[in-house]
Amino acid sequence: MQKFIVNLTSEDIALIRNSDLECFITDSELPEEDITRIIAEIKAQHKLLLLSGKDACAACQKYGADGALIDLSKSEHCAKEVNFARKQIGDKALGVISRNRRHEAMLISECEPDFVAFKAWNQGIEQVREIVSWYNEMFLIQSATVLQEPITDKKRFDCDIIIGTAADYKIFVAK
Numbered sequence: 001m002q003k004f005i006v007n008l009t010s011e012d013i014a015l016i017r018n019s020d021l022e023c024f025i026t027d028s029e030l031p032e033e034d035i036t037r038i039i040a041e042i043k044a045q046h047k048l049l050l051l052s053g054k055d056a057c058a059a060c061q062k063y064g065a066d067g068a069l070i071d072l073s074k075s076e077h078c079a080k081e082v083n084f085a086r087k088q089i090g091d092k093a094l095g096v097i098s099r100n101r102r103h104e105a106m107l108i109s110e111c112e113p114d115f116v117a118f119k120a121w122n123q124g125i126e127q128v129r130e131i132v133s134w135y136n137e138m139f140l141i142q143s144a145t146v147l148q149e150p151i152t153d154k155k156r157f158d159c160d161i162i163i164g165t166a167a168d169y170k171i172f173v174a175k
Contacts (some may be wrong), residue, residue, distance in 0.1 A: 002156070004172065005050070005144070005163045010034040012166045016041045020173070023048040025069055025163060028059035035063055050093060057088035067093025069163075073119060078104055082111035097146060100124075100131050109139045115161060117144035125153050133158045 006015055008026045015021060016038075026038055028051040035051075042049045048066040051059045056068040070085050072078050082096055096113045098105045108116050116135065120128040128145065135143050136158055144161035147168050162172060 002159060003161045004169050005161055006169050007052075007163060007165050008038060010038070013038060013041055015166055015169075016045050016047060021047070021169070023050065023066075025050045025052050027051070028053040028056045028068075035059075039063055039065065048093070050095060057085045060089050060092060065092070067095070067114070069095040069097065069117070071097040072104075072108065073097050073099045078107045079111055082108055082113060086111070086113075095144065100128055102131065102134065105131070105135055106138075109135075109141050113141065115142035115144050117146045117161075117163060118159075119146045119148050120151065120157070121148045122152050125151065129155075129157060 004021065005023045005025055006012065006021055008015065008024045010030065016024065024042060024047065026035065026049065039049055050067045050069045051065045052069040056070055060068045068085065068089055072081055075081055085094055094113045095115045095117055096108050097117045097119060098108050100118050105116055118128055118132055132143050132145060142160040144163055145157045145159045147162065147164035150168065
């Protein structure tokens with residue numbers, strides 16, 4: 001079964017104590033007191049926190065997070081931006097959201113992030129499954145699927161990591 005990374009809001013903080021979850025993402029644009037509280041709880045549980053959103057890498061350094069997830073799905077300069085992000089966060093974890101296109105995924109993977117993520121919507125879900133499957137055949141770097149909405153087709157994705165909300169997690173782990 002894939003690992004699941006939950007996108008935390010300040011209301012979801014109780015999930016940090018869930019023994020099945022090891023890593024979380026939160027928006028770097030949350031109020032500072034929320035991020036500080038989330039990080040304190042995550043560190044107390046010996047788990048990982050990635051920051052996403054605008055200036056995620058700078059916020060990662062500021063708050064002492066374990067890494068960042070940057071969205072390059074609209075970027076025309078993927079390699080340059082991945083290399084810049086890596087310099088900003090050093091050896092911390094770096095995930096990169098790619099366009100759902102092979103060429104961009106290859107360019108990003110050449111920069112060796114810790115994982116490459118692909119956005120998934122209900123419309124076009126088969127295209128996402130196909131690109132993730134192709135990606136896993138071509139690259140050793142971990143793949144992730146970022147759920148952009150509640151997915152109605154519950155077939156498993158051929159990825160290492162699923163990134164979603166607390167509600168997505170409850171749906172995907174339900175037997």
